[in-house]
Amino acid sequence: MTTVGGSEELQSDQHVDLMLNMGPQHPSTHGVFRMLLRVDGEVVLDAEPHIGYLHRGSEKLSEGEQYNQVITLFDRLDYISNFNNEWVYCRAVERLMGLEIPERAEYIRVILGELNRIASHLLFLGTFGLDAGAMTPVMFSFRGRERIQALFEAVSGARMMHNYFHIGGLKEDVPDNFPQLMTKLLSEIWVDVEECDKLLSFNEVFVARTKGVGAIDLETAIDYGWTGPCLRACGLEYDVRRAEPYSLYDRFDFDVPVGKDGDCWDRYFVRVLEMYQSLVIIEQALKDMPPGPVMALGRRLIRPPKGDVYVRAENPRGEIGVYLVSDGTDKPYRVKVRPPSFCSLSALRHLVKGAYIADAVVILGSLDIVLGEVDR
Amino acid sequence: MSAKEVLILILALLILFTALSIVVLSLVWIERKFLGRLQRRLGPTRTGPFGLIQPIADALKLVLKEDLIPSWADKAIFWVAPLLVLIPSFMIWVTIPATSDLALKNMDLGLFVIVALLVVSILGLLLAGWGSANKYGALGGLRAAAQLVSYEVPLVMVVVSIAILSQSLDLRVIAASQVPLDTAQPVLKEVMAAGGTFNHVGVPFVLIFPLGFVLFLIAGLAEVGRTPFDIYFAESEIVGGPFVEYSGAHWSVFFLAEYINTFLIAALAALLFLGGWYGPLLPEWFWFLLKTYLMVLVIFWIRGTFPRLRIDQLMAFGWKVMLPLSFAGVVITAVYRFYEWPAWSLSLMSLAILGVVGYWLYRRFTQPVIELAKAYGRHPGRTASAR
Numbered sequence: 001m002t003t004v005g006g007s008e009e010l011q012s013d014q015h016v017d018l019m020l021n022m023g024p025q026h027p028s029t030h031g032v033f034r035m036l037l038r039v040d041g042e043v044v045l046d047a048e049p050h051i052g053y054l055h056r057g058s059e060k061l062s063e064g065e066q067y068n069q070v071i072t073l074f075d076r077l078d079y080i081s082n083f084n085n086e087w088v089y090c091r092a093v094e095r096l097m098g099l100e101i102p103e104r105a106e107y108i109r110v111i112l113g114e115l116n117r118i119a120s121h122l123l124f125l126g127t128f129g130l131d132a133g134a135m136t137p138v139m140f141s142f143r144g145r146e147r148i149q150a151l152f153e154a155v156s157g158a159r160m161m162h163n164y165f166h167i168g169g170l171k172e173d174v175p176d177n178f179p180q181l182m183t184k185l186l187s188e189i190w191v192d193v194e195e196c197d198k199l200l201s202f203n204e205v206f207v208a209r210t211k212g213v214g215a216i217d218l219e220t221a222i223d224y225g226w227t228g229p230c231l232r233a234c235g236l237e238y239d240v241r242r243a244e245p246y247s248l249y250d251r252f253d254f255d256v257p258v259g260k261d262g263d264c265w266d267r268y269f270v271r272v273l274e275m276y277q278s279l280v281i282i283e284q285a286l287k288d289m290p291p292g293p294v295m296a297l298g299r300r301l302i303r304p305p306k307g308d309v310y311v312r313a314e315n316p317r318g319e320i321g322v323y324l325v326s327d328g329t330d331k332p333y334r335v336k337v338r339p340p341s342f343c344s345l346s347a348l349r350h351l352v353k354g355a356y357i358a359d360a361v362v363i364l365g366s367l368d369i370v371l372g373e374v375d376r
Numbered sequence: 377m378s379a380k381e382v383l384i385l386i387l388a389l390l391i392l393f394t395a396l397s398i399v400v401l402s403l404v405w406i407e408r409k410f411l412g413r414l415q416r417r418l419g420p421t422r423t424g425p426f427g428l429i430q431p432i433a434d435a436l437k438l439v440l441k442e443d444l445i446p447s448w449a450d451k452a453i454f455w456v457a458p459l460l461v462l463i464p465s466f467m468i469w470v471t472i473p474a475t476s477d478l479a480l481k482n483m484d485l486g487l488f489v490i491v492a493l494l495v496v497s498i499l500g501l502l503l504a505g506w507g508s509a510n511k512y513g514a515l516g517g518l519r520a521a522a523q524l525v526s527y528e529v530p531l532v533m534v535v536v537s538i539a540i541l542s543q544s545l546d547l548r549v550i551a552a553s554q555v556p557l558d559t560a561q562p563v564l565k566e567v568m569a570a571g572g573t574f575n576h577v578g579v580p581f582v583l584i585f586p587l588g589f590v591l592f593l594i595a596g597l598a599e600v601g602r603t604p605f606d607i608y609f610a611e612s613e614i615v616g617g618p619f620v621e622y623s624g625a626h627w628s629v630f631f632l633a634e635y636i637n638t639f640l641i642a643a644l645a646a647l648l649f650l651g652g653w654y655g656p657l658l659p660e661w662f663w664f665l666l667k668t669y670l671m672v673l674v675i676f677w678i679r680g681t682f683p684r685l686r687i688d689q690l691m692a693f694g695w696k697v698m699l700p701l702s703f704a705g706v707v708i709t710a711v712y713r714f715y716e717w718p719a720w721s722l723s724l725m726s727l728a729i730l731g732v733v734g735y736w737l738y739r740r741f742t743q744p745v746i747e748l749a750k751a752y753g754r755h756p757g758r759t760a761s762a763r
């Protein structure tokens with residue numbers, strides 16, 4: 001069995017596999033991902049992922065920026081869940097400095113982080129629908145996401161690259177009408193999430209396309225380093241918010257949704273259930289939010305003591321880890337990010353082997369990768 | 377044929393083509409507006425009142441765009457393929473009667489001609505995929521061939537059932553046999569005078585043969601490649617399939633053909649199952665257009681609701697569900713005709729088959745997932761409607 005690119009002379013009875021180049025300019029490779037599929041008719045025999053089209057050297061760039069400036073780089077890693085990224089980096093520096101941040105700031109961080117999780121999962125829901133060929137979910141889910149982004153804009157001044165969580169707390173307090181905004185938003189988002197859920201979750205064709213597709217067993221998923229919703233879809237109740245509660249997560253009452261089969265539909269549905277749980281967390285946080293300062297530090301120039309720290313957090317895509325080394329100057333000596341998308345993506349080859357071309361698209365969509373984070 | 381007759385024929389064809397183009401423009405506008413409303417958007421609003429000029433703007437944009445032909449494409453095939461798709465779909469319309477006396481050329485075997493011409497577009501799609509020398513195109517072309525051939529069979533079987541019911545392949549007779557005798561009188565008398573046969577039923581076939589209607593709609597959707605069967609040009613997988621290398625005017629020919637075909641399936645559904653142009657009070661052309669556009673809306677509605685099936689699921693559904701069901705349809709209509717049972721017996725049999733198959737599909741595919749969702753901790757009490 002030989003593989004040709006297209007130009008060689010072929011014998012008439014020779015069996016040839018087709019090399020199909022998918023991406024980086026393909027509607028459903030979610031950014032600039034590229035995979036080379038070796039296909040036999042419609043069946044994918046092998047897939048070779050190519051990453052790096054969005055490599056910006058964020059980790060190296062971080063070494064040349066002051067601690068507070070690095071936040072903007074973290075905004076641009078996983079550009080779908082900016083707050084969560086800022087948060088984990090700020091926590092790393094704060095841990096290094098042994099800094100306690102004001103309670104109000106923590107509450108606001110939790111609220112914004114969970115809202116961002118919903119926004120991220122809504123985007124996933126819409127694009128996943130598109131991957132499967134449904135055009136309506138994306139319109140419904142982006143409406144909800146747009147509302148969340150409007151709130152982000154009201155709070156931080158930016159819809160996406162917020163630069164709002166600073167080391168020691170927040171850049172500034174939330175606007176005065178924040179509780180009203182949140183009350184209105186929450187009631188709308190409940191409906192939005194539920195609408196998206198009802199629209200797609202049990203759609204017969206959608207179920208046919210996703211249930212049983214791209215299934216992975218728990219052992220293999222752990223071997224690939226999967227975390228987050230993808231891992232939980234395989235049946236393991238592992239959530240950093242629960243396993244190693246950071247910030248205020250030990251104060252809230254919430255479930256960690258878990259799947260069983262580890263296929264595309266489970267990965268999808270775990271995310272849907274997570275959106276409801278995030279709403280539950282936000283409601284609790286909003287109720288308990290105390291007044292007070294939001295910034296623990298009076299100065300902008302930060303010089304953490306010498307040392308290193310590893311901090312992890314539950315991002316919408318899974319467990320993000322930040323390893324930070326300080327040499328005592330105002331710039332980090334080394335920043336290493338452990339991105340969840342990268343680990344999910346590494347299993348792609350395993351998942352798409354033997355699947356159909358259409359499945360390859362759905363499987364890639366179900367991993368919910370963000371190339372900004374994979375390539376860094 | 378005298379020169380005058382030829383001239384009239386050419387003129388009539390031109391008028392038909394213009395009418396179909398206007399229909400396509402209207403379909404584009406309706407699709408964009410209707411899908412927009414389904415998705416809680418406004419659809420086009422900026423071009424003219426209610427965005428009415430939007431399809432014209434779209435068409436202008438398409439025609440003005442540079443028409444690229446890949447240097448490695450097989451030029452002759454690349455040029456011919458769009459026409460091979462458009463011409464059959466246009467030719468079909470020659471035989472479609474829009475009212476009892478408005479058809480370019482009504483044929484005794486009209487339905488047969490339509491079914492025969494519907495297959496030809498496969499060739500065009502296959503050639504388009506092959507001629508553009510693109511792997512996605514080739515995949516799409518082969519998908520199109522597999523899909524269209526598979527769903528041709530159920531479609532033909534449903535048509536056979538209809539022929540059994542009305543004892544005719546003449547579309548005028550088929551429509552006329554679905555309405556009360558006094559309304560259908562003129563057409564039927566004419567047919568009788570010409571020595572044709574027919575069987576007058578008196579109610580729209582959708583009522584006595586719902587199984588056929590459902591099968592026809594599904595097979596029709598597959599034939600024209602609309603969601604959930606838009607597999608051969610699947611945007612998110614093979615980025616347009618056979619059309620991937622086409623642009624500008626060439627692409628718009630495909631586009632035109634696709635919408636003409638969509639309208640054709642809707643019109644056929646109206647003619648075969650909904651009593652064609654017959655209706656109370658209002659003129660015949662109005663009823664024909666109303667029924668056809670309603671069917672078009674159903675097709676667009678399905679597009680707004682469903683994702684896309686996978687090619688193997690499509691084939692499995694076609695050969696394992698659609699084909700047996702369509703044969704069952706032929707058998708029950710034949711039995712009904714042979715023993716001359718009352719009309720309700722046929723609808724009862726159809727509904728029973730539909731119900732059993734529908735329930736089986738639900739039990740087999742949907743219910744396990746709903747159960748699973750409950751096991752995964754879905755909290756209905758926490759959802760917005762319950763709060």
